[in-house]
Every structure is written in structure tokens, then in C-alpha cells.
Amino acid sequence: MKLRLLLFCMLGSSLFNVLLAGHPSYTTTPEGVIVFTDPLVTGASMAVKLEVVTDNIIRVMAVPGKEIPARESLVTVYKKSPGVTFAVIPSKENITLKTGSLTAVVDAKTGAVSFFDRNGKKILNEKGPLGRSFQPAVYDGKRAYKLVQTFQTTPGDAWYGLGQHQDGVYNYKGQQVQFFQNNTEVAIPFLISAKNYGILWDNYSLTTAGDIRPLQPLTTLQLFSKKGEAGWLTASYVNDKHKPQEVITERAEDNINMEFEGDSKVQLPAAFTPASGMVTWEGSLASYLSGNHQFRFTFGGSLKVWLNGKLMLDHWRKAWNPAPALISFSFKKGEKIPVKIEWTPEGGESYLALKWQEPLPLEEQNSFSFSSEAGQLVDYYFVYGSNMDEVIGGYRNLTGKAPIVPKWALGFWQSRERYKTQAEIETTVDEFRKRKIPIDNIVLDWSYWKEAAWGSQEFDETRFPSPDNMIDVLHKKYNTHLMISVWPKFYEGIPAYNEFEKNGWLYKRNIADRQRDWIGKGYVSTFYDAFNEHARKGFWELINKKIYSKGVDAWWMDASEPDILSNVSPEKRKLQMSPTALGSAAEYLNAYPLQNAKGIYEGQRLTEPNKRVFLLTRSGFAGSQRYAAAIWSGDIGSTWRDMKNQIAAGVNFSMSGLPYWTMDIGGFVVPEKFEKPDTENIEEWRELNTRWYQFGAFVPLFRAHGQFPYREVFNIAPDDHAAYKSILYYDNLRYRLMPYIYSLAGQAYHENYTIMRGLVMDFAKDTAVLNIGDQFMFGPSLLVNPVCEYRQRNRELYLPKGAGWYDLYSGKWYAGGEHINVEAPYERMPLFVKAGSIVPFGPGLQYTSQKPADTITLNVYAGADASFDLYEDEGTNYDYEKGAFSTISIKYNEAAKTVTIDDRKGTFNGMLQKRTFRINLITPKEAQRLDLDVKGEKEVLYEGKKAVIKL
Incomplete structure (x- = not known):
């Protein structure tokens, strides 16, 4: 009795009653439950709150003390789904929160959360009792915490996503990842597991993920x-x-x-x-x-x-x-x-x-942690699904859908650093059209302004005498779009700087430091504060008045990390960004590119509501996809190793939930041997570009860019060279595949699909694919195997289990579950098609809107039942958000050897009312070479009504 009275005096009557009664301390809420930990175990009372978002998504928040602070996330935009039910079930040791798909169990003493599927099988658990920690910190005079959360999984797990990184790592189990936005490094705090769960870590500060032990x-x-x-x-x-x-x-x-x-x-x-x-x-x-x-x-x-x-x-x-x-x-x-x-x-x-x-110690090999420098609380979302697509669907449910890119953006883009004059832009596009090289977009990189006027967003009239006319010629004469580079950067003293400075919209530390950039004599500059709502609007108004009003089609948002000064430490970056409009730079560090994209997306949609916004930005964050932001992998090198590293970088980025990714085909910065090449080096340069174009034709966005030498195919090699022929072949093949590719873009919006796919997404039962990061799926059917070594003429690759495989070019069949060595001649990259696929090919095009796909060749790859939904809409507007689109479901029945083209569903303005389908059946015994210009084995005139074709 004396001991109980002592506990009463030391710990307070509330805790005494809890201990005496033997029941955990908790309270239910309309969204879930709050559990208060045992201070004898955790050192101080902590509150752990679980919120049910959907049947398969649970949000977890934790703080020291008992008050969960209100927080408006920059990352999430979800609304709670109506009709979601859950039950809170207390016991002596635990509080259980149960939905239709998930069970979360909170240890009443430690607050550690464990997640189970509907059958009671453990998926993942927080490490307890020391897996979560709060270390007090102060930034800009405000209290914050260094936050650590550790999870434990079962053996055989594998982790992907986490943004874009350049170390060539695919499976991040046992690895360390830094979240610090930098040129070539993109922080996306979303992890996805081969065991079909994901964790969205809602924190913007400098963060270490994975093995967080200090280097x-x-x-x-x-x-x-x-x-x-x-x-x-x-x-x-x-x-x-x-x-x-x-x-x-x-x-x-x-x-x-x-x-x-x-x-x-x-x-x-x-x-x-x-x-x-x-x-x-x-x-x-x-x-x-x-x-x-x-x-x-x-x-x-x-x-x-x-x-x-x-x-x-x-x-x-x-x-x-x-x-x-x-x-x-x-x-x-x-x-x-x-x-x-x-x-x-x-x-x-x-x-x-x-x-x-x-x-890594044996006992930690199945652990994964997040350690963030600054935050008010631990805040993450646990997402579960029956497959990895459902998990990514959960991420997009939380952070926003990915709008469909304008159709032209899926064609080929030509860029270089840089077209210096209006004449260079026009003559380059003219050469493409003369040579019949398909192209949809040309990019105008930085420094189209006068040297001392960075941030003015004004063309230098001596080099660009009539930008309005130039854009009009590109549109009307050449059927080509123009993307233009805009930086959030301003030179001190120009009118735009003065206006932003007067309104308090600029970071001023770089100005105070008199830091000069690398242009000419060097100029003092700074960036605008994208966390300031009024500054974002002001930036849009500036580029709208100076650029968008001239007819520009899309935005290239460079240095969006923000790269106020390159290669600085995180501490220096935080000083350069302080203060932000929302709080300390320490807390908001990594979210800058998200807010920068938000301003332009919202500004353009308000200005011209039914023209698709399209942004290419060098950095992004969780949620960037909802602002029509595609990401590219920054200023990578023109080397074979850099090329290979882009495979894992692009696949992991895509598996982070953002579907549109691209890279500088050919690499951006160039070794000396390629700048002034001798005979041998120019041949290596040509082969490097050839292999990179082959790879680049099968990522979501097909784009060449880089420093000198110039990157246009006719500047890489003469037209009788194997390099020229191969690059042209894959450019044409990309356009022939446009019905397939645009359908994938439709699925990315309507079904939360992922276009560039790690093998683990489609072959989860095949443990051999867990660590294969140099192959990937492009959509459901195409297995892409880039060649990343000079003079390599064979390629070792793996054909996953669960399907047979066909060589795309020859039609030759291979069994799945095998490592093979295949020919990789100079002009061809190994490409395989999964058995049980329908791949639609459209007409040859010089640009995506040249003609509708009035004739589509359906190559049916036998070996299993197959299906494909052909998606179409108007291509450049947002009417698809209102239901203006069509789908045609196409199915192949292996047993009956029939193709069924179902009734067309939906309609939109300008929809093609009838078309011809040419159908070819490729079987293990009847290989067919890829020839898209011959008549199909079967041909049917389709007018929107169901047709069944016997093969």
C-alpha cells in the first residue's frame, strides 16, 4: 500500500488510476484513437494518434506530451472517404484499431504500432520501446524536435522508391538515403516495399532514411x-x-x-x-x-x-x-x-x-528508419495493398492525382545548352522536318535574357528579335511546341528584383553575403520565397506577362532545389533560405520545389483553365505530381556509368509515386575526350548516344539535352552512320507506340498506374527480381534492357517467371525464369514482350497530332489470356477530368484464339468514329518479325460496337 501511495505522489492520480485498474489510457476520436504511453516505460508520457484515412491507409502521429498539434500538411490533400468504418478494441496490453483491410495494434506501454492484414498476418511493426525518439531542438527561436522512427519487417523484404539518387542502388535494404534536394538528387519521402506496403513520411526537413547510423x-x-x-x-x-x-x-x-x-x-x-x-x-x-x-x-x-x-x-x-x-x-x-x-x-x-x-549488425538487417532534423511531431501514413500499384494508388490518394500530360509531351523533345538565338531555334526545327525526324517539342534553355538581367523574364531583342513570331512559326509552320526555362532567381537591382524586394518576397542572405554567380563578371542574386503565397502569385504574374502571353507551351523550372549557390552544405542552404514565410528553413528545407511548382500550376490553370499545364523541374517532393510536374535527373555526366545509374534512378523515382520522369539523353556534362574528340573518341561518343537514345525511347518522357557537342541526331552522326539510323529507328518506334504510351498516361491518372516499372511490381512472386535494377518494364508488356558498356554486343538479362517472353524484333519465344545472353547489335537494344500481351501500334507520325490513329495494329503475343484498354481523349485540355474520354477494351482468349474488341465507352469532341484494327497473332511456334507496314493477319473495321475476331 505504501508503494502505491508513493507512485500516486510521484506520477499523479491519473496514471495511478490507470495502473491500478490495469487498463491502458486511451481516448477514441471520430477518426480513430489516441493512446497515451506509460511514462515508466517511455520516460515521459507520449501521445500516439491513429487516424483511419481509408480501409487500407492509417495515419500515425506521435508527440511527447499529450497534445497533438494541429498541422496543415504541404504534402497531403486527401479528404476522408465517406463510409469508412473501424472498430477500437482495448485489452490490457494493447489498443487495436481495425478496418476492413487493416489492423493496427498499439502497445499500451510503449506506443509502438504494429500493422496486420485482414487475416492477422503481420506486415510491419514499429520497433519498441526505443524505436521512436524526440530530441529537443530550437530553430529561429521556436521549439522543434529531431525525430526518429524505426520500423521492423520480416526477412526477405525489399525497399524501393525514396526519390531519385545517383549511386546505382535499386533495393535500399541495408542502405542509407539522404533527403537533401540537390542537382541530380531528388528527395521523395515515400518508401514502397516488395511486400505491398508503403510509408509516406510527412516531414520536409533534412532527413536520413534506411540505415541511419552516421557515416x-x-x-x-x-x-x-x-x-x-x-x-x-x-x-x-x-x-x-x-x-x-x-x-x-x-x-x-x-x-x-x-x-x-x-x-x-x-x-x-x-x-x-x-x-x-x-x-x-x-x-x-x-x-x-x-x-x-x-x-x-x-x-x-x-x-x-x-x-x-x-x-x-x-x-x-x-x-x-x-x-x-x-x-x-x-x-x-x-x-x-x-x-x-x-x-x-x-x-x-x-x-x-x-x-x-x-x-550492419544482424539484428538490424530487417530494420528501416527515418531520422528528420526538425519537426513538431512524428507524422506518417501506412499504406497497404494487394499489389504495389494499389500502394502507389494510396500514395496518390493522399497526395493528389497525376494529371495527364499533353499528348505532345510524350513525343520527342530536342534540347541543348543552349540555343542562343531565335534563328538557331527555327533552323534546328526546320532541319528535323526536312529530314523527317519526328519531334514535338524544342526547349529554350537559360540565358535568353540580357546578361545582367537574370530574373527579368525578358528576351534579349538582339538575339530574339521577335519571340512572339518565333513561337507562332513553331506552332503553325512546324507543328512544334516550345518549352522555356524559368528560374526562381533574380539579379539584384533589376526591376523585377526591386518589386519582389519591396514586397518582402526574396531571400536576402545571399544579397547580404554579396555572393556572386558564375556569369560574366559575376552578379549578386537571390531566389524568391516560394513558401509565400503572394510571392508565388507574383512570380506567376511576372512570367505570364513576359512569357506565357507570347504563346509558350510549357515550363522548364531549373535550379528548383533551390540551388541559390551550388554545392553548399545543408547548413549553408538553410541560412540562404531563412526565414521562410511558413517557418524555419530547417523545418521546410526540402519542400521548396513543391511550392515552386504549385505557384505556376495554379497560376496557369487560373489564367487559361482548359489548357494542360506542363512543368519539367529539376527537383520535386511528395505531391509534386498533382501540379503537373515531371522531374529530370539533373546535370548528369556523359559517361557509361552515369547512363547505367539512370536506370535505377528512374525506376525508383517512378516507384516513389510520381509517374513522369526523364533524363538528359547523352548526359549533360561532357568529358574532355568528347569535347574535342579524335577518331576513336567520336565513335565512342556516337555509340554512347545511340545506346542512350535506345534507353530513352522507353522512359515516360523522351528527351535529349546536354552541353557541347550538340545533341541533335544530325550533329551526332551522318545519316549513313549506324548511330543515326538507330536513333531514327527508335524515334519512329516511339511514335508508332503512341496508342500504347498515351493509354498508359491515361491509366496513370484514372487508375493511378506507374509507367516505368521495377520488375518487382509485376513479378512480385519471383524473388530473383528483388535486386535487378538494370532492367524494367515499360507499361505491362515491354521488358527494357539497356546496353550500358562501350562496344558491348551481347547482353546478360533475366526473363522473369510467370510468363513466356518474345523478342520484340524477331518474335522468337523464350521461357520465363531464365538468365539468358542475347545479341545486342549496335543498332538494337534487347526488347522483350511478355506473353499474354496486346501491344497496339499506330501509324507513322512526324508529330503526335499529325493524324488520328485511324489504323491500329494489334500485336497479340500468345501464351496466356491478354487484355489492353485503349485510352483516348482530346489530348491538350482538361475535359477528361469531366468525363470526356473514351476507352476500348481489347481482350485475347488463349483457349478460343479469339480477340474481342468491346463496345467503346465514353466520348469526347473530335473522337474518331471508326478505324481499322489489324491483328497479328505471335505464338511460340509462329514467330513474326516486327513489321508495322504490312497488312495484318486479320483486319476489322471498327465503329464502336463489339467485334469478335477468330484467329
């Missing part, structure tokens, strides 16, 4: 010099990379940490010349931790790394534009491993950093 500096390993002395590596500096024997200085170094702008000026010897020199670190490494060690480099220039005599890394990136690189090596306890690191900086501002991660 270690080099000095925390055992280091030995090249003479065997303990404690350091031997660093040798030369000022002429061609004369490595002429060492200017040799010194002991135990750390390599020049990751951000300004670091190298402090760490490199004063006598060293980065533009021409080279540094070599030599010696040995050892670890008392046995197992797989990961080494993460950030570098500009050329970097080679040898471990135990083996070349592990040989990569290049333009000096001003550092890239990540990840290598793994298995150490045995205490074993010395020789190491050599050779770095050629190739620039004045130099970047090289090396950090490492120790082996």
Missing part, C-alpha cells in the same frame, strides 16, 4: 601509410597530372573531407594547382569489424580507387558538379587491405569526400 570519417578506420606506419595514409601532390613522378609535397593525411563549396580551399596545400594537378593517397586500411564495409565518395574530376590491388572505381564528373559513388568491400577482422586513391580535381573549386559505414 564515419576515414580517420575512424585503422590507417597505415605506404611505408606501414600506423595512423595515416600517404598523400602525394603533383601539379602536372602527366608527370606523376614530380611530387611537390608528400604528407600524412587521415581524412578526406572536401564535400562542399569552400572546403578544398582550407584542406588542400597552398602550393597545389587543382586545375592541372593530381593527388594520390596510398597505404592500407584495416578494421576490427568483419563484414561488408561501404565507402561513399563525393567527387568532381576523375577518381580511381583500388582496394587490395583491384580497381573498384573509375569514374569522372565535371569538376564543378560533384557526383556520388558507392563501393562495397568485405573486410576480415584485423586484415590490412592495400588502398590507392587517385584523384584528378580538374578545377579550382575542388570536391572529394570519403566516408564509410560499418557492417
Whole structure:
């Protein structure tokens, strides 16, 4: 009794009553339940709130204390579905929240949440009791918390999504991902699992996901010099990379940490010349931790790394534009491993950093965490589905649908850095049309303004004397659209800057620092605050008046991270963005590109409500898709390794819930050997572009861009060269596939479909695909296998289980579940079609609106029943949102060998009333070469009514 009285005095009567009664403390709400943890277990009382969003989505919020703060999310836009029911079931140990599809169980003492399916099988659980933590922090004088939430899953799980990253990693299990918006790195805090669940982490601050243990500096390993002395590596500096024997200085170094702008000026010897020199670190490494060690480099220039005599890394990136690189090596306890690191900086501002991660303990290999620097509460959504498409559908239910892009955006885009004059734009498009190279869009990159007028959004009349007329000619003469680059950037002192500054719409730290950019003499500049609603409107009004009114079709939103100054640390970025209109930059850091896109999307839809908005932006965030934002992978390098890394980058980005992704075909920054190529290097350049165009024709948006050499096919190779022929072939094939591709775009909106698909999405039962990140599905039928090595003429690939496969070109059949080696001649990339597919091909086109698809060839790939829904609408407006679209359901019955074309459903203005379907049946015994210009085996005139065709 004395003990109970002591507890009463120490903990208060409310808790005493809870303990005495033996029942958990909770309260029900109209949306779910709030559980209050046991402070004897958690250290202080915490509130854990569960809200039912739909039968398969539960929101979890947690705070220290008992008050859940009101929060208006920038990411989510959902409304609670009507008719959703749930039950709250208390027990002595737990509170259970049950919907028709999900059960969430909250441990009454720790607050840890576990998720189960309708059959009671565990899906995922929060780690308890220490899996959630709140560490007090203060930003801009306001209390916040560093937040950590850890989840535990079952063996065999795999994790994808999380945005776009350049380390070549596909399955993020056991990996670390940083959420910090940067050129080539896009933070999307949505994870999707091979076990058909997803987690949307609703936090905008600097975040680490996955294995969140801090990366270690080099000095925390055992280091030995090249003479065997303990404690350091031997660093040798030369000022002429061609004369490595002429060492200017040799010194002991135990750390390599020049990751951000300004670091190298402090760490490199004063006598060293980065533009021409080279540094070599030599010696040995050892670890008392046995197992797989990961080494993460950030570098500009050329970097080679040898471990135990083996070349592990040989990569290049333009000096001003550092890239990540990840290598793994298995150490045995205490074993010395020789190491050599050779770095050629190739620039004045130099970047090289090396950090490492120790082996992941066995007990943590099925854990995944989110650690965010700043927030008021833990806030995430658990999404479950019967497949990964349903999970992504849940993400879009929360964050908004992806509007259908204008049809022309699915055609080919030509771009370069940069068309400097109006004449260059017009003559380039004219050459495409003369050569009959299909194209729909040409892009006008930065600096169409006068040098000192960045942010004016005004054309330099000496180079663009009549932009209105230029756009009119592109539209009417060439049937080509114009996308134009707009930056959220303003030079100090121009009229637009003065107007935004007067209204308090600008970040001012860069101005106060007198930070100059890289143009001409260098100009002081800053960015507008996209978190300010009035600033967003002001920015739209500026570009509407100066640009959109001239007839521009789409927006290229560059540097939207915001890249106020490139290659700065997160701490520097936060200073540059402080204060934001909504709160501390620490809390809102990563959401800038979302708000920037929001302003233009809402502005254009208000100005011209029925013309589809289309944005291409270098950065995005969860929810960007609802603002018609497509993302590209930034200023990647023109190397084979960069090309290969785009496969995993694009697939994971797409699996993050945003369906429209693209890349600079050919790479943006170019190695010296390609800038002034000799005979051998120009052939490698041509082959690199050929292979990249082959790959690029099968991603959601087909787009070439980059620095010199020019990227137009006729500037890459003469028309009798294999490179030219191959690029033209895939451009034409893309347009022939337009009925297929536009139907996928329709599904992305109406059914929350994903166009570029990791193999795990369609072959979840085949564990062999969990780690295959260099192949992907383009829609339901096409297996894409890019070739990413110079002079490679064969390709090892895997054909997933559960289906047979056909070579697209020859029609040859292969069994599924096999690793095969296939021919990959210069002009062709291996492409396979899944058995049980219907692939529609339309007429040859020079641009998407040239003619309607009045004749469609249906290639039916036998081996299983098949179906395809042909989707059509008006192509450029939003009438589809009001139901103005049509679908034609096409089915193949394997047993009966019949194709059924069902009644057309729906209608829209200008709809084709009748068309011809040509039908070809491809079977394992009857291979057919791909020839879209021959008459089909069967032909039917379709007028909207059901037709059954016997094959």
C-alpha cells in the first residue's frame, strides 16, 4: 500500500488510476484513437494518434506530451472517404484499431504500432520501446524536435522508391538515403516495399532514411601509410597530372573531407594547382569489424580507387558538379587491405569526400528508419495493398492525382545548352522536318535574357528579335511546341528584383553575403520565397506577362532545389533560405520545389483553365505530381556509368509515386575526350548516344539535352552512320507506340498506374527480381534492357517467371525464369514482350497530332489470356477530368484464339468514329518479325460496337 501511495505522489492520480485498474489510457476520436504511453516505460508520457484515412491507409502521429498539434500538411490533400468504418478494441496490453483491410495494434506501454492484414498476418511493426525518439531542438527561436522512427519487417523484404539518387542502388535494404534536394538528387519521402506496403513520411526537413547510423570519417578506420606506419595514409601532390613522378609535397593525411563549396580551399596545400594537378593517397586500411564495409565518395574530376590491388572505381564528373559513388568491400577482422586513391580535381573549386559505414549488425538487417532534423511531431501514413500499384494508388490518394500530360509531351523533345538565338531555334526545327525526324517539342534553355538581367523574364531583342513570331512559326509552320526555362532567381537591382524586394518576397542572405554567380563578371542574386503565397502569385504574374502571353507551351523550372549557390552544405542552404514565410528553413528545407511548382500550376490553370499545364523541374517532393510536374535527373555526366545509374534512378523515382520522369539523353556534362574528340573518341561518343537514345525511347518522357557537342541526331552522326539510323529507328518506334504510351498516361491518372516499372511490381512472386535494377518494364508488356558498356554486343538479362517472353524484333519465344545472353547489335537494344500481351501500334507520325490513329495494329503475343484498354481523349485540355474520354477494351482468349474488341465507352469532341484494327497473332511456334507496314493477319473495321475476331 505504501508503494502505491508513493507512485500516486510521484506520477499523479491519473496514471495511478490507470495502473491500478490495469487498463491502458486511451481516448477514441471520430477518426480513430489516441493512446497515451506509460511514462515508466517511455520516460515521459507520449501521445500516439491513429487516424483511419481509408480501409487500407492509417495515419500515425506521435508527440511527447499529450497534445497533438494541429498541422496543415504541404504534402497531403486527401479528404476522408465517406463510409469508412473501424472498430477500437482495448485489452490490457494493447489498443487495436481495425478496418476492413487493416489492423493496427498499439502497445499500451510503449506506443509502438504494429500493422496486420485482414487475416492477422503481420506486415510491419514499429520497433519498441526505443524505436521512436524526440530530441529537443530550437530553430529561429521556436521549439522543434529531431525525430526518429524505426520500423521492423520480416526477412526477405525489399525497399524501393525514396526519390531519385545517383549511386546505382535499386533495393535500399541495408542502405542509407539522404533527403537533401540537390542537382541530380531528388528527395521523395515515400518508401514502397516488395511486400505491398508503403510509408509516406510527412516531414520536409533534412532527413536520413534506411540505415541511419552516421557515416564515419576515414580517420575512424585503422590507417597505415605506404611505408606501414600506423595512423595515416600517404598523400602525394603533383601539379602536372602527366608527370606523376614530380611530387611537390608528400604528407600524412587521415581524412578526406572536401564535400562542399569552400572546403578544398582550407584542406588542400597552398602550393597545389587543382586545375592541372593530381593527388594520390596510398597505404592500407584495416578494421576490427568483419563484414561488408561501404565507402561513399563525393567527387568532381576523375577518381580511381583500388582496394587490395583491384580497381573498384573509375569514374569522372565535371569538376564543378560533384557526383556520388558507392563501393562495397568485405573486410576480415584485423586484415590490412592495400588502398590507392587517385584523384584528378580538374578545377579550382575542388570536391572529394570519403566516408564509410560499418557492417550492419544482424539484428538490424530487417530494420528501416527515418531520422528528420526538425519537426513538431512524428507524422506518417501506412499504406497497404494487394499489389504495389494499389500502394502507389494510396500514395496518390493522399497526395493528389497525376494529371495527364499533353499528348505532345510524350513525343520527342530536342534540347541543348543552349540555343542562343531565335534563328538557331527555327533552323534546328526546320532541319528535323526536312529530314523527317519526328519531334514535338524544342526547349529554350537559360540565358535568353540580357546578361545582367537574370530574373527579368525578358528576351534579349538582339538575339530574339521577335519571340512572339518565333513561337507562332513553331506552332503553325512546324507543328512544334516550345518549352522555356524559368528560374526562381533574380539579379539584384533589376526591376523585377526591386518589386519582389519591396514586397518582402526574396531571400536576402545571399544579397547580404554579396555572393556572386558564375556569369560574366559575376552578379549578386537571390531566389524568391516560394513558401509565400503572394510571392508565388507574383512570380506567376511576372512570367505570364513576359512569357506565357507570347504563346509558350510549357515550363522548364531549373535550379528548383533551390540551388541559390551550388554545392553548399545543408547548413549553408538553410541560412540562404531563412526565414521562410511558413517557418524555419530547417523545418521546410526540402519542400521548396513543391511550392515552386504549385505557384505556376495554379497560376496557369487560373489564367487559361482548359489548357494542360506542363512543368519539367529539376527537383520535386511528395505531391509534386498533382501540379503537373515531371522531374529530370539533373546535370548528369556523359559517361557509361552515369547512363547505367539512370536506370535505377528512374525506376525508383517512378516507384516513389510520381509517374513522369526523364533524363538528359547523352548526359549533360561532357568529358574532355568528347569535347574535342579524335577518331576513336567520336565513335565512342556516337555509340554512347545511340545506346542512350535506345534507353530513352522507353522512359515516360523522351528527351535529349546536354552541353557541347550538340545533341541533335544530325550533329551526332551522318545519316549513313549506324548511330543515326538507330536513333531514327527508335524515334519512329516511339511514335508508332503512341496508342500504347498515351493509354498508359491515361491509366496513370484514372487508375493511378506507374509507367516505368521495377520488375518487382509485376513479378512480385519471383524473388530473383528483388535486386535487378538494370532492367524494367515499360507499361505491362515491354521488358527494357539497356546496353550500358562501350562496344558491348551481347547482353546478360533475366526473363522473369510467370510468363513466356518474345523478342520484340524477331518474335522468337523464350521461357520465363531464365538468365539468358542475347545479341545486342549496335543498332538494337534487347526488347522483350511478355506473353499474354496486346501491344497496339499506330501509324507513322512526324508529330503526335499529325493524324488520328485511324489504323491500329494489334500485336497479340500468345501464351496466356491478354487484355489492353485503349485510352483516348482530346489530348491538350482538361475535359477528361469531366468525363470526356473514351476507352476500348481489347481482350485475347488463349483457349478460343479469339480477340474481342468491346463496345467503346465514353466520348469526347473530335473522337474518331471508326478505324481499322489489324491483328497479328505471335505464338511460340509462329514467330513474326516486327513489321508495322504490312497488312495484318486479320483486319476489322471498327465503329464502336463489339467485334469478335477468330484467329
